[in-house]
Amino acid sequence: MADTRTTILDITEAAVLEKGFEATSIEEIAAAAEISRGGFFYHFKDKNALARALIERYIATEDRLYDDLFARARELNDDPLHALLIGLKLLAETLDDMPNGHPGCIIASAAYQDRLFDRGIRDLNRQAILGWRARFRAMFEQIAEKYPPKTKVDLDALGDMVSSVVEGGLILERALGEPGVPAAQIMQLRTYIKLLFAD
Amino acid sequence: MADTRTTILDITEAAVLEKGFEATSIEEIAAAAEISRGGFFYHFKDKNALARALIERYIATEDRLYDDLFARARELNDDPLHALLIGLKLLAETLDDMPNGHPGCIIASAAYQDRLFDRGIRDLNRQAILGWRARFRAMFEQIAEKYPPKTKVDLDALGDMVSSVVEGGLILERALGEPGVPAAQIMQLRTYIKLLFAD
């Protein structure tokens, strides 16, 4: 079996996606990991440390996902615009393939429960989102050089739109109980980018 | 002074926007309303009834806001496309004028804490979002009739995009501590619609 720490993180991730961080008790995590409540505190000094570890792990995974996806897209087509359009399609497919809710929810939960967490965790969240803004902004700059946009456009806001549309889509998906919203929203963003840059 | 029930709802709304529903205690609401904890339960049978009343009130307000905004826009320009573009600009301005966080947060909180609430509240949330989808879808249908869209487009997903972009923008705004994100995101959506329909 995997080491207990990883097991705890896996269990917590699933529980948080299902019902949020505060509603997930240490008792329940410990039971699922088949250790006692006391045993849990051997691995994490308190509940905040658990949240931090979870978010750190999620951000690392998400960064790797974006790296892979857009590198793969770039291999398929060397043009910056077409690579991004392919990448967004791959992203939409990936979002659809995540049956138990995309871990993006974890960022959103943290944003909505930030009173529970300490400053370090809020900074983590913040840096992750700024990182994604910069990542996509860089792509858009490269594209804009080759394909002058049809209208003047705020590239930071456009870079944010990836995160914004995924997170917003997740909220609708949860509220509606209707899967596939984030993927559909990403495809809308893709159409927007196509209209904005392609001739 | 306003009646106590309304005072309680106002206090709760502000507190929920600041830190979420679960983190807002009845003790604290009662203290701010200058009544005892027991007195609170004279007005609301339990905490769930408070949540329901808050969300009902929010949805009604939001519906009225959309009614007003797009009616005003339609008065300024009778063309369906241009009316919508004006309406979105007005919406962006309204979002920027809400200093203490837009109550949209309340829908998002409810989506992220839905384990806390009963089925009735989840249905309320669901119906509200479906209502907004239908509202914007109707506008897009009217527009598409006059201005054939440049690409095939899923009008339901496009209708959802208003909610999705506002909610997603709110998450970024909170996580970044950077005001103005929802408005900027709405302006991006506006550009998309312009490129999609206008010649």
Next chain:
DNA sequence: TGTACATCAGTGAACGCGCGTTCACTGATGTAC
């Protein structure tokens, strides 16, 4: 005009439960000499 009763809008003490956290202790494994 006075009396009896009902309703409204609370008070404030008490209860019980769940939850995060602490702490003394334990058995298994690893390391030094």
Next chain:
DNA sequence: TGTACATCAGTGAACGCGCGTTCACTGATGTAC
């Protein structure tokens, strides 16, 4: 090869606090006759 000690990965009982909720009671206002 055996002994002593340290570290790892826990156990399980106990503590205390906050929170939602209940309940008997109360003073002010309204209504019937």
